[in-house]
Amino acid sequence: EIVLTQSPGTLSLSPGERATLSCRASQSVSSNYLAWYQQKPGQAPRLLIYGASSRATGIPDRFSGSGSGTDFTLTIDRLEPEDFAVYYCQHYGSSLITFGQGTRLEIK
């Protein structure tokens, strides 16, 4: 089972700044199978990125994903007030799906 570890646990930034969130896998993963989600309180998660770097439908281009192997990054340029939320990475394995523990992006 691949374990995903996200860092930092909490990131404190101001609107307009750039956020860089990390997701590290315990084993190399196919970049076709790494996704990122945003979740706001009381809401279901929203798919942001699939295939490590492809934006889902309707996601602003200030969100970008990169990485390969064991290290993946979600970058959010020019933070907007609505971007402050919890972010999860997720991997589809051969027979199971795993999530990272999440990174909380909070307003500084």
Added chain:
Amino acid sequence: QVQLVESGGSVVKPGGSLRLSCAASGLTFSDYNMSWLRQAPGKGLEWLAYISSGGSTIYYADSVKGRFSISRDNAKNSLFLQMNSLRAEDTAVYYCARRLKLGKRLYDGMDVWGHGTTVTVSS
């Protein structure tokens, strides 16, 4: 528009059973692989079970294997989760979600989620 609506959550005693449903609309349900996931209060996301579009392939997380059962009725555009031997640690919001499919290719993301249904296991 594409929509998933979960139902069936309630308060149940430890050791009890519950059946959750997920009604799909606005999509060709039989084309899509589906999952159940949950989120305990104040915790992260946990995947529970996955079923292929035709129901022939099913996977479970170790935490629910042998207790939970996923199924679907494509004629009724519905997904189900039968939960038995419930424990306090099963208390959570339960979501159904659709696996992203573009053309005939499957991707890793889940692009449509329901709003969730709450299960509380308590005596």
